[in-house]
Amino acid sequence: MAAMIFADAWSIVDQVDLVRHAMAAMPGPDSPATAAFLELATQARLMRTAMDHISQRIPAIANRSGASEALFGSLMFVRCDEDQFTTIEPGDDLECELVILARGTVPGFEVAPPAVDEQAIDSAISNLWLGVAGSSVPLDLACAQFSQILKALSKNVRASIDAEVAEAVTKSGASEEELRAPAPVIVAAGAPFKVVFG
Numbered sequence: 001m002a003a004m005i006f007a008d009a010w011s012i013v014d015q016v017d018l019v020r021h022a023m024a025a026m027p028g029p030d031s032p033a034t035a036a037f038l039e040l041a042t043q044a045r046l047m048r049t050a051m052d053h054i055s056q057r058i059p060a061i062a063n064r065s066g067a068s069e070a071l072f073g074s075l076m077f078v079r080c081d082e083d084q085f086t087t088i089e090p091g092d093d094l095e096c097e098l099v100i101l102a103r104g105t106v107p108g109f110e111v112a113p114p115a116v117d118e119q120a121i122d123s124a125i126s127n128l129w130l131g132v133a134g135s136s137v138p139l140d141l142a143c144a145q146f147s148q149i150l151k152a153l154s155k156n157v158r159a160s161i162d163a164e165v166a167e168a169v170t171k172s173g174a175s176e177e178e179l180r181a182p183a184p185v186i187v188a189a190g191a192p193f194k195v196v197f198g
Helices: 002-025 032-052 054-062 082-086 139-172 176-180
Strands: 074-080 096-102 128-132 135-138
Touching (some): 002 128, 032 135, 032 139, 139 176
């Protein structure tokens, strides 16, 4: 179960990094949400770089005294007893525990928790962080920001396409409908092809 959780967590980090690359290649929205996402994405890039160069980190981790980071990262979240939620009132305190799952540790090593903002773990619900090599990403926040960022990117790409089509109409004299029509698929006569039914 823990392996699947870590795989999903790293998948989110990879997607954050991928969207960061896409935003660098496309005209993107200039907003506070974009700035916040890019800050988060910088941490994701640092984490990916650390994993890409994991062989270089192993000696330093092995020779460290005291608390050591987990080689493949630490997943941290807050877990609360579900029974509390049936009787909670606004302003009530919840009793919860901080859970840290570490992967890639040596037996007997004390594991250092991920570096997170202390204010960020005040909330008792849905604080899921993955940390490695001194960087960490709040996974729940990353997922929440994806939809805003992708909608904004889609809007900007659509505006860019519309501008290019308008310019092409002016330059070529073709109609907008002709330029937006799907290109026909041409198969050369006698060319081998394979049809796969699934």
